[in-house]
């Protein structure tokens with residue numbers, strides 16, 4: 001039967017079902033009936049968590065800003081011991097800790113003391129997450145009126161100032177100050193993604209890797225540490241490339257790592273690499289410039305070379321809200337780009353001339369999904 005013939009029936013069925021689920025009578029019945037009780041409870045909790053999400057995020061912001069991950073990593077502490085260190089009253093400290101315990105950031109440890117909970121411990125071991133949390137203050141400001149943001153009625157957003165290249169007519173003219181904050185954030189959060197990508201696609205079989213939009217070289221430094229024979233090329237805006245040069249010198253990579261500065265929308269990329277990586281770069285750009293960037297990568301790669309696109313993608317199983325809700329609204333506030341599904345990235349790669357396009361599984365799709373393609377030999 002053609003899809004068009006089935007759709008009206010399906011629509012009618014879905015609407016009838018939604019009306020039943022929306023009815024208070026049904027909800028009360030489902031919450032009491034033994035076979036549906038657990039589903040009803042899970043849904044009620046999920047809906048409450050959606051309503052409360054901003055509050056949870058602000059508890060997390062306070063927890064990070066007051067450096068509780070580091071303090072509690074030293075060992076468990078009582079409220080009385082913590083309050084002066086946090087410059088809070090004892091009752092405010094107890095309130096914050098109760099909230100943190102409920103969110104598994106902290107955990108009671110007996111004797112009135114508190115230590116880290118499982119999520120707090122993961123946070124303490126990862127400065128990248130704390131840096132992400134800190135910069136969210138800008139995002140939340142931009143999202144204060146989400147409908148105005150969707151309608152494009154917001155004045156210049158905080159995030160468009162933070163990610164200065166997103167709205168700059170001449171990004172190559174940005175000075176070091178304008179790129180410093182986002183470049184440090186990206187470097188800090190590489191701890192979350194670099195090994196994830198390199199475990200999924202080990203680069204050891206290549207000779208030269210070009211990291212396009214490579215930031216201050218944190219990703220390539222990790223590549224260089226894992227494969228000592230690889231030659232490393234990086235392309236980014238001039239003041240960002242300058243920071244990469246400093247990093248390469250500081251970690252003893254200066255003899256095999258070169259950073260090039262320029263605007264990849266107009267300047268040619270360095271040629272001859274047999275692998276090119278775009279880590280969290282493509283989704284920053286609308287379709288036309290994204291396609292032009294992939295075409296420039298195709299031009300720069302040696303025949304037979306591999307391109308690797310790694311970023312959180314829309315519709316990723318197990319990480320759906322990361323691509324579609326978080327990055328969808330994040331990039332809207334930033335003022336450029338959109339999250340793409342793996343299928344859309346594959347289509348862009350094909351249009352740019354790549355072949356043998358395939359997806360690679362990552363252990364943690366929250367950090368990144370990966371699509372690779374090959375420039376024909």
Ligand SMILES: C[S@@+](CC[C@H](N)C(=O)[O-])C[C@H]1O[C@@H](n2cnc3c(N)ncnc32)[C@H](O)[C@@H]1O
Nearest residue numbers: 165186213214215236237262263264265279280
């Ligand atoms: C979201 S950051 C990702 C950085 C790095 N790949 C990472 O994952 O840590 C995007 C990078 O693309 C660079 N970029 C943006 N527009 C650019 C342009 N027109 N030319 C060159 N680099 C650009 C930015 O400076 C920034 O370093």
